[in-house]
Amino acid sequence: MKMKGSGTRFDPVCDMNVTERDVTYKSDYKGRTYYFCSFECMKRFQDNPEKYISIHGREAKV
Helix, strand or coil: CEECCCCEEECCCCCCEEEHHHCCEEEEECCEEEEECCHHHHHHHHHCHHHHHHHHCCCCCC
């Protein structure tokens, strides 16, 4: 989820905020881009994206 004006993105797997310009790991799902702090978080999301979307009760707004 993009935090307005902050230049950070929310990692839905570990709840970490990552700096948008430093993000290396991204994954598209259902037309939205999700950003991750590490390969491990990205892989966990890709294995079961609905789990991480439903845990937080929200989808990334990009």
